[in-house]
Structure formats: C-alpha cells, structure tokens
Amino acid sequence: MAAQEKSDKILSANNKKTIALIQLTRIGDLVQTLIACKPLREQHPDVRLILIARPQFYSGIKFLLDEVFDEIYSFDPKVLIQDNLDRSKEEVKRLVSRLSVENISALINCTYSRPSAYLCQLIKADHKLGPWYDEHNNLRINDPWSQFVYSNVLETTLNPFNLVDLFKKIIGIRAEEKSQVTKEPPHNSRAHKITIHPFASASRKQWKPSKWSEIIYKTLKDNPQVTITVLGSEKEKALADEMISKPTLKNLKHRIISKVGKTSIQDVYKLLKASDLFIGHDSLIGHLAALAGVQTLTVSLGSVRPTExxxxxxxxxxxxxxxxxxxxxxxxHCDYFQCHSDISYQATSACINQLITTREISGDALEKNNSSFLIGAVDIYKSELNSESGFSLIKISTSPVSLADIYRKYYRIAWSFILDKKDLCTDFPELSSSTHKELYASLENIQQLYELNEFGKKYSRYILEEISSEAPKISKIKEFSHKIDEIDRLAELLSGANPYLGPIVNFYSVKKGNLKGDNIVQLAENSYLTYQEASNFCSVLHEFIEKNILQFKRSDDTATKPKSI
Amino acid sequence: MLKTVEEIQQAINDIDQKMKSSEGLAEKDHIILLLASLMEEESHGSPREVR
Structure with missing residues (x-):
C-alpha cells in the first residue's frame, strides 16, 4: 500500500520537472549543496528536487535537507556491497530502477569520485552535468563549471570561488536578490553566548587542545559576561576534556558548558541559533552556523582552502x-605544523575581543593595539555576499596582499567573464614592490602560453584544411595531431615552471579532453575554438597585470587611490 | 566479501578485454565498475578527502 502511494506520488510529480543531485561526500559538502539549492527551491517551487546521498552523511541533517529536497535516495555502501556479487548487482539495479521512475530532466553529479561518475552513467536523464563515464569507460565532463571544479578545485590552490557558488553555477541557479538570512548583530550590544567547535576532520586542520585552552581562558577573563559552549562528537571527548581540565580554567569552569558527545546535529543547530558568535575550524559546524544565521570566526589551518x-x-x-x-x-607530509603556530592565541583573542565588544573586526584597531609581530603573521578576512558576484573574502588586515590573493582576484574576474559572460566591476588588487616584481616577471610566461595556444589554433586549422583538401593524407593529419600533443606538453611544462598559470592550463586540458563532436571535422573545429578561448584568457590576464602594474607605478608616484578594472 | 572481490576481479578482466576490442560497455559492466570503485573507496575509509 505504502509502495503504491509512493509510486502514485512520483507519477503525479512527473508532470513537473525533476532535478536530481548526486552528493556522495561528507556532511559538510552536503550542507554546502543544501545552501546552494535553497534559492532553487525558492525560485522554482514547482520543480521536483531529489538528492542521492549516503545515509551515514545525510541522516544527521535530514531535518534540514527535507526543507529543500522532495525526496532523498539512499546510496548505502553497506546495502550495495553484499557477500555475493549477484546480490550486489541486484541492489544496484534496484536503486537505478527506482530512480528511472523519476523521469529525471537534469542529473547533476556534484561529487568528483569514480563511484558517483559510474552511478551518473547508470541513471537515465535528459541532461547530465558533472562527471560521468560514457559507454567506452571514458570520463566525460561536458559543462564548463564542472570542468572548472575538476581542473581547479582539486588541482590548484587558486580557485577564487566558494564551493556553494560553484554548485550554484553548475546547477544554473540565478544570483539571489535577497541573499542572506544572517541576522545582523545588534549595534552596541556585546556578545554573551559564544559557541566553539575546536575540532576538524584531520589533525592538520585543528589546533592542539592547549592552544584552545589559552583562547578560552583569555576570552572568559577579558569578558566577564561571556559564557562558552563547547561542541564536539563522542570521539572528540578526550580532547575536549584535556582542553577544559587545564588548571588555568579551574576558576572559570562555571562559565564553560561542554556539550561534547552529548548532542545530535539537530541539537547543535538549535544551540547555534541561540548563540551570538561561533568560533571554530573548518568543519560542518561552521556551515551549520551560517545556516543558523550566527556570526562566525573560522581559523583555517593545514589543507583548508578558505575561499572554497x-x-x-x-x-x-x-x-x-x-x-x-x-x-x-x-x-x-608535515612533522611540524608551522601554520598552527603562525596564528597566535594572542592574535585570535584580540579578534574575538573585538567581535564580542563591537561585533566586527577592524584591521586598524588590531594593528594599533597589538604587536605587529603577532598580527603580521595572520591574514584576516571578512566575507561579502553580492547578488552579482556571489561570495568573496575581503582582506581587512593591513599586511601586504599575497601574490596568490592577487591572482585569485584576476581569476575571479576572468573566469566570470569567460564562462559566465559576466563583467565584474572591482578594484585592482593593491601591489607591493615585491608582488609587482613577481607579476612583472610573469608577463613573459603568459605571453608564452598565449603563443602556444596560437600554435594550437594553427595546427587545428591545418587539420581542417587537410581534411577539406582534394586528397587528404592521414599521415599529414597525424603529424598535425602530434604537434598539438607537443603544444599541450609544453603548456604543462610552463605551468610547472609558473604554477600561477596552472588554472588556465588545467582547465583547457580538461576542456580539450571533452571536446564535443562525432567526427574529426567537428573535433578539429572545437579544438580550434578551445585554443582560441585559451588565447583570449591569456590576453585578458596579460592586460589585467599590465594595467595593475601601470596603476601601481602611478600610485607609487602620486599616491592616488586604486582605480577600477 | 572475499568471494565478491574475486568475482568482481574476474568480471573486470572481461571488461578489459571488451575495451581492448573497442566494444562499448553494457549496463551490467558499468554496475561492476561502480561496485569495484565503491569497494576501493570504502577500503580507504569512505570517502577519501580530495581537497
């Protein structure tokens, strides 16, 4: 009876468009996918939205997922992998046939793993986005933003976009008009309730308990009105006990509430909603805090990529x-986590104290009241959400902007222009004499990459000309094709020598690996167009750098303010 | 479980032969490849962190 009702529900739902998302990774990624899909649900309440995820990751946040997704399909390795191959095959077939009833219009694979790409192959859908395997077992990625994720998020550290924005771009979700649910902190009111989650998924991403003890001590000592709630899972209990049982915290224990190992994710969400400020490392709880609309301070360490x-x-x-x-x-490999030491507890406490008293962090005030030795080793950013360009991090500390940050800014503008046809209006990054020098040296490499792409165009055109000749020779076509391979190898060598060019080389390598076309003419035409686009990208980047350098020289002479790109 | 691994290995050998002869893969082949990749991922502690 229940099965019949479900089938009827799906059949009636089949009158509307169905979009299915595959997200097989951890809870944090699931929450980011959920945040990306929220505006889709708001903008298109008539669309049937389904999610395929692992129960070990979605079960804890089902109360949130149910607000956005009409149905969640379980992809459970424990069910799919049986002690007998025939039974395993039956389980996969059962899942695929249940999904085939959904009549999926668009299937979007947001996971970059082999199982998800094979699953995407098996599920029938009118359109497929994200990675999937074709009938010859070749990995296919046809849409440009999934190609971007595959080539940039996994392979470089210069991706300028938050993962939520990337999921939105892949799905095709319009920018939000009323973008945020975050409650604005009331002016002139101090923060009283602070929630911290001093843990992360790997030791390289989290401080040792003793450092957190120092921070808790300093925060409670400097702010007598504050109470701190500590969050964590059962397996983090020993670390939490070590942290809280430090002798320095003995007289402050009545203001520390440990919920470690005692709460469900739903309880955590409620606790966050009642908090004034959340402090933690990069983890699921930070994403939940964003959903709960509470101010966050994240300490990024190890392999965390803050922009993402x-x-x-x-x-x-x-x-x-x-x-x-x-x-x-x-x-x-890392024996000594230098990045853990570079963010001192004093610098962190100074930021927390500012957030408690003024609800914001001022780079100038920090510099004025603290040793530059402590503050100078840390970059401090504030988020900005813009309906046009999405999420970005704005540097508020006064230390010089790093070359990586400068490139991320160029890339943000260039990718938006090339892939989204969006013209972002923003200031030039501020250069220092050292970044100016490095950028100046990069111009030659960008010029070389441009020339390689022009050669790629030339040999793609030669192939087309040979095919259209009266007596095309296969040996000639092979020769030009080998030249193209050589050009691609040289581009890879160039990006090895100058890793700041990695994003362009990687992206166009993935794009060339996924050229559209059923015959050699179409493939050669699309090869030509891809090299053309890569050439344009190099021109745009070259122009940014030239203008930025010129502007730096002028401002150095006249101390004028940065102008817009 | 061990038996399943052996059966999958045998099935993958057959798929390799198919691919060498440029024959397209069928749904049953993709199911095998899905299961093989899933078992490999699970053996690393699911799913591996890529970032």
Whole structure:
C-alpha cells in the first residue's frame, strides 16, 4: 500500500520537472549543496528536487535537507556491497530502477569520485552535468563549471570561488536578490553566548587542545559576561576534556558548558541559533552556523582552502596563516605544523575581543593595539555576499596582499567573464614592490602560453584544411595531431615552471579532453575554438597585470587611490 | 566479501578485454565498475578527502 502511494506520488510529480543531485561526500559538502539549492527551491517551487546521498552523511541533517529536497535516495555502501556479487548487482539495479521512475530532466553529479561518475552513467536523464563515464569507460565532463571544479578545485590552490557558488553555477541557479538570512548583530550590544567547535576532520586542520585552552581562558577573563559552549562528537571527548581540565580554567569552569558527545546535529543547530558568535575550524559546524544565521570566526589551518569552504554568509570572519606552504594538500607530509603556530592565541583573542565588544573586526584597531609581530603573521578576512558576484573574502588586515590573493582576484574576474559572460566591476588588487616584481616577471610566461595556444589554433586549422583538401593524407593529419600533443606538453611544462598559470592550463586540458563532436571535422573545429578561448584568457590576464602594474607605478608616484578594472 | 572481490576481479578482466576490442560497455559492466570503485573507496575509509 505504502509502495503504491509512493509510486502514485512520483507519477503525479512527473508532470513537473525533476532535478536530481548526486552528493556522495561528507556532511559538510552536503550542507554546502543544501545552501546552494535553497534559492532553487525558492525560485522554482514547482520543480521536483531529489538528492542521492549516503545515509551515514545525510541522516544527521535530514531535518534540514527535507526543507529543500522532495525526496532523498539512499546510496548505502553497506546495502550495495553484499557477500555475493549477484546480490550486489541486484541492489544496484534496484536503486537505478527506482530512480528511472523519476523521469529525471537534469542529473547533476556534484561529487568528483569514480563511484558517483559510474552511478551518473547508470541513471537515465535528459541532461547530465558533472562527471560521468560514457559507454567506452571514458570520463566525460561536458559543462564548463564542472570542468572548472575538476581542473581547479582539486588541482590548484587558486580557485577564487566558494564551493556553494560553484554548485550554484553548475546547477544554473540565478544570483539571489535577497541573499542572506544572517541576522545582523545588534549595534552596541556585546556578545554573551559564544559557541566553539575546536575540532576538524584531520589533525592538520585543528589546533592542539592547549592552544584552545589559552583562547578560552583569555576570552572568559577579558569578558566577564561571556559564557562558552563547547561542541564536539563522542570521539572528540578526550580532547575536549584535556582542553577544559587545564588548571588555568579551574576558576572559570562555571562559565564553560561542554556539550561534547552529548548532542545530535539537530541539537547543535538549535544551540547555534541561540548563540551570538561561533568560533571554530573548518568543519560542518561552521556551515551549520551560517545556516543558523550566527556570526562566525573560522581559523583555517593545514589543507583548508578558505575561499572554497568559509561558511557561506555575509557575517563570516576568517583567520588564515601567512605561512608559505599554506594551504597544503591533505597527503603532504608535515612533522611540524608551522601554520598552527603562525596564528597566535594572542592574535585570535584580540579578534574575538573585538567581535564580542563591537561585533566586527577592524584591521586598524588590531594593528594599533597589538604587536605587529603577532598580527603580521595572520591574514584576516571578512566575507561579502553580492547578488552579482556571489561570495568573496575581503582582506581587512593591513599586511601586504599575497601574490596568490592577487591572482585569485584576476581569476575571479576572468573566469566570470569567460564562462559566465559576466563583467565584474572591482578594484585592482593593491601591489607591493615585491608582488609587482613577481607579476612583472610573469608577463613573459603568459605571453608564452598565449603563443602556444596560437600554435594550437594553427595546427587545428591545418587539420581542417587537410581534411577539406582534394586528397587528404592521414599521415599529414597525424603529424598535425602530434604537434598539438607537443603544444599541450609544453603548456604543462610552463605551468610547472609558473604554477600561477596552472588554472588556465588545467582547465583547457580538461576542456580539450571533452571536446564535443562525432567526427574529426567537428573535433578539429572545437579544438580550434578551445585554443582560441585559451588565447583570449591569456590576453585578458596579460592586460589585467599590465594595467595593475601601470596603476601601481602611478600610485607609487602620486599616491592616488586604486582605480577600477 | 572475499568471494565478491574475486568475482568482481574476474568480471573486470572481461571488461578489459571488451575495451581492448573497442566494444562499448553494457549496463551490467558499468554496475561492476561502480561496485569495484565503491569497494576501493570504502577500503580507504569512505570517502577519501580530495581537497
């Protein structure tokens, strides 16, 4: 009876468009996917929205997912992998046939893993976005923003977009008009209730308990009205006990409430909603805090890429170390986490005290009241949500802007222009004499990459000319094709020598690997167009840098303010 | 479980042969590949962090 009702529900729902999302990764990614889909639900209440996710990750936040998704399909490895291959195959077929009843218009794979790409292959849909395997077992990624994620998020540290915005771009969600639910902190009112989550998914992303003890001590000592609630899971209980049981906190224990190992995610969400400020590392709880509309201060360490995963709301502050190797990759070997030391507890406490008393962080005030030795090792950012350009991090500390930040700004404008046809109006990044010098040196590499792409165009055109000749020779076509391979290898060598060009080389390599076309003419034409686009990208980047350098020279002479790009 | 691994390995060998002969894969082949990749991912502690 229940099955019949469900089938009827799906059949009646089939009159409307169905969009299915595959998100098989962790809870944090699921929350980011949920935040991305919220405006879709608001803008298109008539669309049937379904999610395919692992129960171990979605079950805790189902109360939130149910507000946005009409149905959640379970992709459970424990069910799919049986002790007998035939039974395993039956389980996969059962899942796929249940999904085939949905009559999916668009299937969007937001996970970049092999199982998700095979699942995407098996599910029938009118349109497929994100990675999937074709019938010859080749990985296909046809849409440009999924190509961007595959080539930039996983491979470089220069992605300028938050993951929520990237999911929105892949799905095709319009920018929000009324973008935020974050409650504006009341003016002249101090924060009283602080919630902290001093843990993350890996030790490289979190401080040791002793550092958090210092911060808790300083915060409570300086702010007698404040109480601190500590959040964490059962497996983090030992670390939390170590943190709270420090002798320095003995007389302050009555103002520390430990909820570690005692709460469900729904309880955590309620606690966050009642808080004035959330402080933590990069983790699920930060994303929940953004959903709950509470001000956040995130301490990013290790392999965290702040631009991608800072809680997506307009009231987020972020501390990140200026350590040269930050951010690292999850598997990089590291004996001594220099980035953990570079954000001192004093600098963090100074920021927390400002947030408690004024509800904002002022870079000038920090510099005035604290040693530059402590503040100078940290970059401090505030989030900005713009209906046109989405989420961005604005630097508020006065330390010089890093070359990586400068490139991210260029790339943000260039990718928006090339892939979205959006013309973002923004200021030039401020250069220092050292970044100016490095940028100036980069111009030659960009010119070389431009020339390589022009060669790519030339040999793609030669292939087309050979095909259209009276007696096309296969040997000639092969020769030009080898030249193109050579050009691509040289581009990779160039990006090895100048990693700031990695985003362009990686993206166009993925794009060339997914050229559209059923025959050699179409493939050669699309190869030509891809090299053309890559050439244009290099021209745009070259022009930005030239103008920025010129503007720096002028402002150096006349001390004028930066002008818009 | 061990038996399933062995069966999947045998099935993958057959798929490799198919691919060498440029034959397109069928739904049953993709199911095998899905299961194989899922088992591999699970053996690393699901799912591996890529960022």
């Amino acid at each position: 995963t800072t809680p997506y709301h307009a009231n987020a502050y972020l501390l990140s170390p200026r350590t040269k190797c930050f951010p690292c990759k999850p598997n990089d």
